[in-house]
Amino acid sequence: MALRLGDIAPNFKAQTTQGEIDFHEWIGNSWCVFFSHPADFTPVCTTELGTVAKYRGEFEARGVKTIALSVDPIGSHQDWIKDINETQCTIVDYPIIADADRSIAHAYDMIHPNAIDNLTVRSVFIIGPDKKVKLTFTYPAAIGRNFDEILRVLDALQLASQYPVATPANWKNGQDVIVTLAVPTEDIPAKFPKGHTVIKPYLRTTPQPNK
Ligand code: BEZ
Numbered sequence: 200m201a202l203r204l205g206d207i208a209p210n211f212k213a214q215t216t217q218g219e220i221d222f223h224e225w226i227g228n229s230w231c232v233f234f235s236h237p238a239d240f241t242p243v244c245t246t247e248l249g250t251v252a253k254y255r256g257e258f259e260a261r262g263v264k265t266i267a268l269s270v271d272p273i274g275s276h277q278d279w280i281k282d283i284n285e286t287q288c289t290i291v292d293y294p295i296i297a298d299a300d301r302s303i304a305h306a307y308d309m310i311h312p313n314a315i316d317n318l319t320v321r322s323v324f325i326i327g328p329d330k331k332v333k334l335t336f337t338y339p340a341a342i343g344r345n346f347d348e349i350l351r352v353l354d355a356l357q358l359a360s361q362y363p364v365a366t367p368a369n370w371k372n373g374q375d376v377i378v379t380l381a382v383p384t385e386d387i388p389a390k391f392p393k394g395h396t397v398i399k400p401y402l403r404t405t406p407q408p409n410k
Pocket of ligand 1: 237238241242243244245340341
């Protein structure tokens with residue numbers, strides 16, 4: 200069965216380009232972006248893995264570790280990293296998992312045989328420090344992911360984990376947020392002293408509390 204939001208991300212031990220890991224131990228107290236790609240030495244994947252390497256500072260600033268997976272073997276990953284570094288002008292310094300027996304891909308439902316045969320699609324799992332799945336999305340092989348969107352949702356997820364707020368459509372870091380319905384309107388001033396606006400009894404906004 201597919202993983203659902205709120206499920207514990209299945210733990211595993213795996214060979215990676217940075218040595219063997221126990222996934223949950225490796226995540227530790229960080230957030231994690233775990234993403235699969237179909238195959239090594241392919242064009243879209245090359246740009247994606249290079250982009251994640253270039254965004255290292257953005258992920259680190261948010262306390263996020265990144266880790267990739269494909270079903271190719273470790274030696275192939277190591278050779279391909281040289282190409283990524285060369286063509287994308289970066290250094291891939293996060294682990295890529297070798298999942299040759301597809302056991303991790305199956306545990307995370309990353310193989311969608313009606314889309315692409317026996318290879319992983321472009322899955323993304325954002326996992327919290329509590330090891331629970333916070334957000335997932337899936338792109339087909341031919342469509343590269345938007346890593347700015349991944350940073351945006353990390354900001355939203357982390358904010359919502361710290362305050363009783365939700366984020367409106369197309370929200371960006373720094374914009375007003377929605378006060379959740381768990382907070383009665385009369386309690387908002389104490390919790391959100393920067394001010395608030397009652398647009399409807401069920402739609403109350405406040406400046407982003409951690410800015
Ligand atoms: C790519 O990364 O370009 C790709 C990989 C597998 C199938 C199609 C495209």
